[in-house]
Each structure stands twice: as C-alpha cells, then as structure tokens.
Amino acid sequence: MRDFNYQRPNSVADAAKALKGEAKLMAGGMTLIPTMKQRLASPSDVVDLAGVKDLAGIKKDGNAIVIGAMTSHDEVAHSAEVKKAIPALADLADGIGDPQVRNRGTIGGSIANNDPAADYPAGCMALGATIVTNKRKIAADDFFKGMFETALGDGEIITAVSFPIPDKANYQKFPNPASRYAIVGVMVAKSGGTVRVAVTGAGQSGVFRHKDAEAALAKSFAAGALDGLKTDAKKLNSDMHASAEYRAHLVGVMAKRAVAACG
Amino acid sequence: MPSTVKMTVNGKSVSGQVEGRTLLVQFLRETLSLTGTHVGCDTSQCGACVVHVDGRSVKSCTMLAVQAEGAAVATIEGLAPAGGDLHPMQAAFREHHGLQCGFCTPGMVMSAVDLAKRNKSPSEQEVREWLEGNICRCTGYHNIVKAVMAGARAMATGKGGDDD
Incomplete structure (x- = not known):
C-alpha cells in the first residue's frame, strides 16, 4: 500500500471539502483497504467518515x-x-x-x-x-x-x-463458497400490485431489474408464475465461478425461491 | 505521513508513531510486539488476525492503525494473564483439541469469544456460520466447532469472558 494523508473530519461538509484531487472517502474500508493493498487504488488522501457521528x-x-x-x-x-x-x-x-x-x-x-x-x-x-x-x-x-x-x-x-416498507420481500443468494459474494442474488419485493425483482452478481453492468419476472409476478405472485422465465445470458458474466448460461439458470431458481419464501 | 496514534490495548493505554497506511495488525505486532495476532492471508479472508475493537471482532489486517485511534483493542494476549488460568474459550480449545498447527487459533479464539458474548449457547450450525471468516487448513473444523460450543457454555456459566 502506498502511503497517504489520513483525514478524519467531524462533519459531512468538512468531508466534502477534503475530497480534492486524488482523495478517496472511506467508510468501513472493507473494499478500499484491500484495493489499496493491491495498489489498484493509491489515493493521496483517505477521508475517513468514522468521525462523523450522525451518519x-x-x-x-x-x-x-x-x-x-x-x-x-x-x-x-x-x-x-x-x-x-x-x-x-x-x-x-x-x-x-x-x-x-x-x-x-x-x-x-x-x-x-x-x-x-x-x-x-x-x-x-x-x-x-x-x-x-x-x-x-x-x-x-x-x-x-x-x-x-x-x-x-x-x-x-x-x-x-x-x-x-414493502408488503413482502425476500432475498436469495447463491454465494461463492469462498468469498460469500453473490454468484447470483435475487431480491423480490411486492407492494400492493407492484412487484420489483432485482438481480445482483450476474449482470455485466452490475445490478439490474428483471422486467419479465416482474410482469409475470405482477399477474400472479407465485413461484410457478416464473416457470419458463427467460434471462438473456448474453448480458451476464462468465467467469471461473460460473458461465453466463449457468447464471441465467440460477436467476430463475433464486427468483422462484425468493417468491416461495415470501409466502 | 507519520502521526501519533493512541488507543487502549488489553486495558493498557498505548501510543506510537504510525503512517497512514500502517495496518492495525502491524502496529500490534511490530510496534507493541504483541505477536499473538497472526497475519495469514493479508487479504481479509483467513481471520488469523482477528482482534476485538470496542468489543467487536474485526480483521486487524483490514483496518488502519489510525482508525483505532481512541478505541479499546483486545488481542489474544489480553484474554488471560500470563502464567495464569486460561480463558474458558482457550481452555475449551485445548480440551477439545481444537487446533493442530495453531496458526489460526488466536483468530479462531477471538472470533469465538465475540460469538459467545452474543449467543450464550450457539448451535453447531450457528458456530459453523459464524466461523465463515476464519480459515483452518489442519483440523477440518470439527473439533474447533466442538470447542467453541463448549467454550461459549463455559463463558455463560461465569468462568470468564470479560476480555474487553
């Protein structure tokens, strides 16, 4: 890790002022510190928000x-x-x-x-x-x-x-067994007649809403409503942990589990 | 750039010069010579470096020394007095043979003590889930899990546990 100037402001306003040039904010540091160790980030200043008590x-x-x-x-x-x-x-x-x-x-x-x-x-x-x-x-x-x-x-x-606060919600994750990061994670939430389904771990552009799943569940909020659900593997990640096709399959499995767990 | 950091470690006020990038575990091991806290992976995965900061278990390889300014830190050395009786969790690890090479043990014990303070009688599954962040390459975990369950029960019956 390259050295940096450590700052611990007491207010959000002071933290914002300290964010100049190559400065980086730090909250818990659970990603930033490992990233700095690998020199993927080498900020001039680390602005620690831990001193801002009302956050x-x-x-x-x-x-x-x-x-x-x-x-x-x-x-x-x-x-x-x-x-x-x-x-x-x-x-x-x-x-x-x-x-x-x-x-x-x-x-x-x-x-x-x-x-x-x-x-x-x-x-x-x-x-x-x-x-x-x-x-x-x-x-x-x-x-x-x-x-x-x-x-x-x-x-x-x-x-x-x-x-x-939703009427019902559930999150199901298929975790990487080592890191516990989501290989695929699906959150389903129902509020009145509206259903939102968000997928993490799978998309090439990060988290995304699964509109087809949402439409199917808005009609019938049951796991069976997702039978035959299609998820385009072309937009999903492929890596050593899981292929895009496997992730596409897991999206459906996790979404069904989440709906079933909503009860 | 160097600055002075002050904190309480195992009940004693300490201070020392550190850089911004000095990790808490480096400060403990290299400045304070408390080498019971180990560095295993240095990537916040293995848990050999677990200590308590203000009563909560953290990975000291993924915390800067300056972040512990003013905090109360507890390390494996602080669990039991030198030459005195072992802490109930340490005693349980010995009793149940919860270690082989011993490298992961300081982190295992500190992590287990945090669990036992929250959950007086954790189930096997709760212990296994809790130890997600502590890796042992020798034991296969079985005896560690037994030790943690026994240690938690011993702590709950008042045989110690006041480490912070």
Missing part, C-alpha cells in the same frame, strides 16, 4: 426505514426495527461477507462502491430505495450506473438510504 443509525420514518450511511451490516442485521419492518433486508445484511466484515462494512460504503456482486444494490433496487446524499435524493433506479459506477458526482457523499 450511523436506523430509524422508522413514516412508511420507510431510514438507515444512516455509516451503519454497519451487523447493526442492520440485528436491528429490531429492520427485522420487524423489512426482515428480508436484515437477512440480506446478515449474509454479507463474514461476521468481521459485517462489523466494519457499511451500507453507504457498499452502495457507493457498487460492486457487481454486492448484495445491497439488489436490496435497494427491489425495494425502490432512495439514496440520500449531501446534495440530493436519488432513486435507486437512477443511482446504479454500471459496474463500480454510480450517479454520485464529485464531492457527493451518501448520508442515508431510505427503504419504503
């Missing part, structure tokens, strides 16, 4: 659960509020990485990084979350722009994520 925490706000950007996966997984309102989101958080990663890793960091195999992007997309930054509010559909790419601009910092 962590979970609250219910009307019909939404609002999670502060620096809230750890472990806190989300064990939050009574989240488990009651959106148990699927608590389950999703409880399946990220391993216990030590969940103790340090944060929702804001995960979303800002937008790893194509991360779990939270699927949760955000399927639940129709709103990403709140120091500058604006961004719908999840507009936030995830592709592999490791988001709508975040220069000096823009995620402060919270707001999840509307």
